[in-house]
Amino acid sequence: MKMIIAIIRPERLEAVEESLREVLDEGDNFRLTTDTVEGHGRQSGEVEYFRGQTLRPRRVEKLRLTVCVNDAYVEKTIAAIVKGARTQPNGAVGDGKIFVVPMEEAVRIRTGERGGQAI
């Protein structure tokens, strides 16, 4: 089992969800957790104005996506996220990253199920 953590543009969430649905959805809804983070990277935030003065935030609002999947799904998931999150044919700075972390256990609180089927 892996925990896949992706940092994407907030406005791409829709697209990513759609492409994820194709690969992850089996009957019941596939599961996903998101939260808002601030990214400090090459890309700088959207410019804002204050009485003619230009404000260039160094932080960019990003959306973080966490999906836990069984090993068999890892590549499919990564591919789906890349597909949904990349903005131009060959991407643009700020499109984001995907990180994969090993996961040793998963528990469904409702049933107490463990491992693979708990995901």
Place this chain on the structure above:
Amino acid sequence: MKMIIAIIRPERLEAVEESLREVLDEGDNFRLTTDTVEGHGRQSGEVEYFRGQTLRPRRVEKLRLTVCVNDAYVEKTIAAIVKGARTQPNGAVGDGKIFVVPMEEAVRIRTGERGGQAI
């Protein structure tokens, strides 16, 4: 050392904290980090109304709980979280999940301590 990440109903935090205290508290307060996330899963958000129209948010506000513990505590911690987070005797959709990730190092910034006793 493991990093235990649990996604629960915000309103169950109290209960979970209580049951965690029993197993983790040794003298000084046990430590815990929480943040708010949005869950996309089977459960859909609380219904809201807009001039008679029903709005069913596809996202649910969830609370994410991160506890880093030494291996000896993993099972106890999982059990405690399940105990506190499960709503009905045999659970309900939306009760959440627990994910366990291996952790290689922990550092207490204050003292620079490492590993087990830094947790």
Place this chain on the structure above:
Amino acid sequence: MKMIIAIIRPERLEAVEESLREVLDEGDNFRLTTDTVEGHGRQSGEVEYFRGQTLRPRRVEKLRLTVCVNDAYVEKTIAAIVKGARTQPNGAVGDGKIFVVPMEEAVRIRTGERGGQAI
């Protein structure tokens, strides 16, 4: 590759960024993700007042910092964070923690690059 997760005082972010720049910046900006979390630990929140009544929040607003680095950088990064985040010469409760989690894969969405150079 490791995912380094640090929980620090929000007001120390500047200092940490500075010390991180020294070790991580090679030409283009180094990358970093932050989000706001609530810490439940020894330290209790800043006192607030409500009509003469003292409110002592049990939660402390903390800043969580996520940096993914190649193995060679792990120790440098940890040292830099400790340097920037520690408040007094020998630290104070609330200075925070650093957790290191193994990471199996990294993907740069823009280019599809993998592993080391995607970080």
Place this chain on the structure above:
Amino acid sequence: MSADVTPTLDSGSTAWMLASSAMVLLMVPGLALFYGGMVRRKNVLTTMMMSFVAMAVIGVQWTLIGYALAFGTSHGGLVGWDSSLVALNGIAPSRLYADKGVPELVFVMFQGKFAIITPALISGAVAERMKFKTYVAFIALWATLIYCPLAHWVWASDGWLFKLGVLDFAGGTVVHISAGISALVLALMIGPRRDVTRGLPILPNNLVLTLTGAGLLWFGWFGFNAGSAVAVETPVAGAAAGLAFANTQAAAAAAGLAWMLLERWHHGKLTSLGLASGIVAGLVAITPAAGHVKPWAALVMGSLASLVCYVAVQAKTRFGYDDSLDAFGVHGVGGILGALLTGVFCFTPVAGVLEGSFAQLGKQALGVGVAMLFAGLGTYLIAKVLDVTVGLRTGEQEERDGLDLHVHGERGYHLESAS
């Protein structure tokens, strides 16, 4: 009205007109909050701006030519004009309006606030997707080509609808019907918001603003309605103003209550948006009747307004147009209902249906029909021209990311802790 005695300034009437003019202006920020709270975070500023910008644009337009068009010497009862009124240049500060003992400049300002808020009402129908530039051009044209003539017809002493005896105490027809219909037409032309089409829930970013806005609107509406006594009575601060004030209060209260009960019965919850919407619906419906009906009738009109508007609002989901914040559902429908019921419940200056005379109801229906046709058609033409020239709707990217950032280069809130 005793026009033979030369009128003298009445400080009491002037005091009330000054106060009520200011109160009506405050309705614009009120509307901005009311609307601004209902949209998504990413559009809160642009939505508020659609109201605020009217203060600037129409504020200038009215001073330059608007007043001349609406209240200048009548040309065939169809439109006014007086070159001496351009930029209010010919109005000596001491000149009084009609026989009301109020400086004409004060009357100009009072009327000007109406001209400002009316187009702003329309913005509710096109929130979150209309091109801001186009919107600004639209309200400037609309105020000049639709509002001013209509105001002339209904309120100028030589206006043809006025002469026919159509009653519109404070603007049910001129303000709410015209704005409501135009809102519907625009909403239809511009199409639904992306996420409405995609069936996604659109959650209001800040209902606290909406409630606050409703409060400011209620407050300002007392100036709106009770100030309109300037058209019918000397002194202005007198019986008619008192009656209008009482009816405004009664209708708003009854409507708020009715909407709440309706929702309770319909889906079991008492929403704050519902209470706020009911209040506004009631205020809209009583506007044309404020000085013509009895308080008990105001209670009835308010309750009916909520009932009818509530149903109307549900309609949009059925018919699939996206009147985002129900500018038509509340102002259009409420205005029509109010204008007609005025003909039913009025007792002064003429008798209505309840007192056995159907004549007035007919006149009211005429007024309603004319306003709907004129405003609807006019809006269609103006919007058509703007559509082919500058375009009505923002690009998909703008709509998705929110207009605040793209059009205004700002975000409504920066509440993240790090900042």
Place this chain on the structure above:
Amino acid sequence: MSADVTPTLDSGSTAWMLASSAMVLLMVPGLALFYGGMVRRKNVLTTMMMSFVAMAVIGVQWTLIGYALAFGTSHGGLVGWDSSLVALNGIAPSRLYADKGVPELVFVMFQGKFAIITPALISGAVAERMKFKTYVAFIALWATLIYCPLAHWVWASDGWLFKLGVLDFAGGTVVHISAGISALVLALMIGPRRDVTRGLPILPNNLVLTLTGAGLLWFGWFGFNAGSAVAVETPVAGAAAGLAFANTQAAAAAAGLAWMLLERWHHGKLTSLGLASGIVAGLVAITPAAGHVKPWAALVMGSLASLVCYVAVQAKTRFGYDDSLDAFGVHGVGGILGALLTGVFCFTPVAGVLEGSFAQLGKQALGVGVAMLFAGLGTYLIAKVLDVTVGLRTGEQEERDGLDLHVHGERGYHLESAS
């Protein structure tokens, strides 16, 4: 008062009464913001609704029967009634109130705003846990069974307390004491909030709202107090109004300052909530005295109000009842203090203690005692009945998740970026 000459309409007085009636209405949204900011995010809407719903419910009640009960022909000085006043039906728009040169309908509205805000004040004591339905029923009953009679006793020309010479210029007794005591009784009956019992800190969700609300309250209070000159002088916009206005300003300022200094001395911080609370405490205390004392006395009364209320507020922690937003601590205590001090500092129309006469102080004490007893007992009975029938308190689940979602099906804010 020269009742022999037939009074004629005074447009100046009418203008001021119209304006001040509107200003008092604005206090309700003001109160909603003031209270709404102090509760937790999950209850911001329900708390604001408790004020807004009063505009709807009491707005209707007052029009239908409230005015008749409070200001109708007196029956033994105990309660008023006039079937002709039901739904204000018998009041011709041109009919003037007493000898004040103001249309009676305007007076009705001015008084109606008082009837609306008074029960809303109570909501502060039961915030975050009272059943909303029950609250609505409660204020309807309370306004009818407690407020209207009390207003009759103190303000109607045949009211028994009025005849005894109890002074209550703008409602220290009728409004603030009655609301404050009832708030205390309700708070005791309903019990503390879950998290108060569990000793958890309750953090105000948005103090910006509270400050804004305090600002609107201060503004509206000028109408509240200076408008109350309608009871004592013709023209209404005259000396008494001016005095009341000045005293309102002086007391609020002094109280705000005093509260800040107290906090500074007590725990070293100058809280914004403290400044806002002091302002309100001062406004409450000066209300009964506004037209009866000198400005220097207003400064003293304001300062004392903050001192006494601050101490009173601390008491609740000691005695362990949960007057959530200090409706009793500020309005009850401040009202009692103000009513008594009126007897000390008054110089017109009668002399107070400072000028050597203790008689008035006695009368004031009587008024205070009567109001406390009547309102306290009455509230207890009404609440008891509601408790056994519909229940006073929401379920634990509702309280934990917040009432906004459960009762109103809404959330106050949707500020998450994704939306």
Place this chain on the structure above:
Amino acid sequence: MSADVTPTLDSGSTAWMLASSAMVLLMVPGLALFYGGMVRRKNVLTTMMMSFVAMAVIGVQWTLIGYALAFGTSHGGLVGWDSSLVALNGIAPSRLYADKGVPELVFVMFQGKFAIITPALISGAVAERMKFKTYVAFIALWATLIYCPLAHWVWASDGWLFKLGVLDFAGGTVVHISAGISALVLALMIGPRRDVTRGLPILPNNLVLTLTGAGLLWFGWFGFNAGSAVAVETPVAGAAAGLAFANTQAAAAAAGLAWMLLERWHHGKLTSLGLASGIVAGLVAITPAAGHVKPWAALVMGSLASLVCYVAVQAKTRFGYDDSLDAFGVHGVGGILGALLTGVFCFTPVAGVLEGSFAQLGKQALGVGVAMLFAGLGTYLIAKVLDVTVGLRTGEQEERDGLDLHVHGERGYHLESAS
């Protein structure tokens, strides 16, 4: 002014003065919101408090000695004083102000609101870093040593600038220039905010507040300007008030529009802060001219105000001082411009440049110069003293964490879900 006939109370004028006094007070919360929205989350409360605290501190100061200093019997036209005016003690409620038919207490209150808001304006320049305690001491001293004398010079019938014929209808010189210059001096003395020095972007926490504040300011400004007719005409609610009202509206609208167009041309976006700033700049510029120029001139003055202020605001980045919220850039510059243009466009009571007379422009320039010198120097001295005694600036830790927590022991918002 016919001083030979004994003046009698005019209820209409009194009604308008009561209403406008209340409206001017509402400008203070308006300013608090306007400023509060522009700072960072961590300083929203302290910034709002800087306005609110003026209501408390100056509210008391004005009642005790302020009025006596500004409007007491003149001593050489330099300052007023009358021990009988201390705590307003010698002013009988029935005493009328001059020949205006308004109770003097009402005039006292109207003027008092000006004394409150003026120092509050200064806070915009030192937001997010000035020691709160020091600020409180500063405004108390400033109001006493700078504002009161200046008000006496310009507005008291024996004031030396008044006698010279300097025109300042509603406070361009006394209020905006004095506050603006003092703001600049303070900003220079206190130095830029830490993050400005470090070149970090400072993002406004809540522009919704800023827009709302601008709305309340516009509303209150009608009282501010049209109420100032009390200085020139009887009845107060008459021609001069009407003219002032119209000009206020015209200038604000034109300025809002102009600023928007400027921004569009400068960087392509139409910011909401820009519209709000333009509105305020226009209101500032028309303040001294409100009763002296024609509406068309008001349109011109408003537009020029935005142009000049916009340029001035850009200057600060060039010269590297940190007038955080542009108290100088908007109020100082706008005030100077308005005062001078008054000499250009005025047509009543005297002719300006446009009508061929340059005399008035000279007088206006004198007034501007005197006010700048006096306020600038005075502020420097007061601030210097405070600097060496209590210190002007908070510690670095406070500034970094935000003053809300450190000074006020509060946070503006608690919107996290768990709470």
